[in-house]
Amino acid sequence: MPNTSSSKKHCQDQPQLSGPIPKSHMAKSEENKKNSGKKLKDVEISVPIVYGNIAFWLGKKASEYQSHKWTIYVRGASNEDLGVIIKRVVFQLHSSFNNPMRVVDAPPFELSEAGWGEFEIAITLYFHSDVCDKPLNLYHHLKLYPEDENSSMSTKKPVVVELYDEIVFPDPSEAFLARVQNHPAVHLPRLPAGLTLPPPIPVEDASKRRKGDTKDNPLSQWFLNFSEADELLQLAAARQQVQAHISKLKRQISLIEGQHKQLKSSDQ
């Protein structure tokens, strides 16, 4: 990817060197040249993700050491392909597993195993070099047994625990921005006025690439829905209530203060 972006820049150079060029075009390419490699201050990229596990009880086929078949995964919140941002994911399992450090190099970033115990899994996300050179850690407690101890375990209905979060890149590089500007997995705020990005590099033949999104994942039927609308409504309602209380109290205070003033004046 970096190679192609640099070749793009080179193309921009050429019109500058040859003949008279319309001023506006030159100004643009100059600006691009200045901005390339710089980090943008007011732009923040956020990638909504969902991570968690799905565990199936094996029922009759369960053995003492393998009672459940579980899958731990990291997916885009709307099941988009996270491969644009994430290079690989490392799942650190319990030491009783063979090779407890499991590396997944390509999306979909998931790992399936069989076992009987619940433990904490450390998930380390490694990003592409133009995205971020520092990995990010997540922790997920693997859940196999249902909350309600009395409910019977069934082989058909799995135990699902999913957590929503967002990866935030506060100071993304322009190269990164350019690459992902139209990708559905990534949320970009409105770019500051006057900022022009080079158009996204056309990706190689889409059919050749492996599907990295989880829209047609066999487990997708169990995926939970995370809509911020509900939460926002909840919060807005709560805020309204609190604001009403606040104004009530403010009125009360001014009332009392008025009374105090009266008392004072009556004393004198």
Next chain:
Amino acid sequence: MDAKDILGLHKNSFPSSLEKKSRPPKESHRKPDGISREVYALTGGMPPLMPSIHSSQLKKKPLPPEKVTWQWLPFTNSARKDDLHLYHWVRVVNGVLPTGDYSFAKYNKSVDIIKYTEEEYEKYLTDPMWTKDETNELFDLCERFDLRFVVIADRFPSSRTVEELKDRYYSVLRAILLARAASSGDVATHPVIKDPYNVSQEMERKRALSMVLSQTRQQEKRDEEVLIEAKRIAELRMASKVTEQSQLVVASNADAEVTEGAVPGETIPPSNVQLTPFTDNASTLASLRMLRVYLRTYALDQMVQASNSSAGVRTIKRVEQTLQDLGVNLKPRVPTKAVCAEHLELRKEILTWLNLQKQVQYKEAEGSSFRDGSYSEPPGTPKDRTFTLDSINFGVSSERVVKKDQKRKAHGTPPTAAHKRPRKQKASDF
């Protein structure tokens, strides 16, 4: 003698004094001349440890004293090159004059400045910036003033800085030494060769020193602030590096602990860096910006901690209780940017609400103190009185009847004196 018997010492073990060396060994039994037998017996029949004055000595005539006279005599100073004769008082003992050079002549030390020949100058020492005359002049001054460059710079005919003069002198010296030495190894240990004079470094150093000296108070303060900020940032980076490296170790350790059954272990909050809570919102934001990547939940956590740091534990619990009462998740289920912002605003508003509740309580207590009139001294600041009142009233649980409150509000007149206790307002009241 008796004492010696008591002590059990051998009679002749005492070393005899110098004066009595010539006496025969049997002297312990012989009384020496000059002192009576009884007096001698006091010392145990042995010569005393301290040399005593012998009577014969007393009989001798004392030596004639030294005849000391003071004479006004001329003298010369070997340190001087001219033949100056000055006069001073001289202590003459028995007519013998003191010998030796003028006592202060030995302090006339000087530095050995090398002298180069014309030939050497032509061969090694030419420099575009310096003429031969100037160089000669410089060396002459160095000789005269013992390499005191400040003085030399002062006296130098053309204006050259101290650093330039030093540079020229040391480079000439270096060149001569290298040229005269049989091999370069011989002089390698000479300080001028080992640590050569660095003009630019010296100038920079002096400039920096003068800057530090002339710093105003304000500048000092600003510098300190910048340094503290820089230290903080450096620590952040260090902390993130250290925790990153230890993350995997921590994770594997945690895994080792949780093995059996459905142990509902506590999920460590996903974090890139574990930082101490900041009291300032702005500084929290700044520190988040410093991270290359972080999770939204982590950011929210930091901001909540920042806003909580200014409040006590009880207040924090009340905030959380209020959130629950309002039906809001303490940790948002879908922490998007908008949701987190709303959540933080909500928390702030709840804090404001709680503060206002406290204010109302204070004001009401204040009001009742006005009505009381039981304080004989002139009213101090309302705050003082409120506090004393509060100390009486708090801890006293009060069951407020809603009716009374409504009555008070409806009339808008000052309530009765009986209404002293501040009322704790609950969310259910509204």
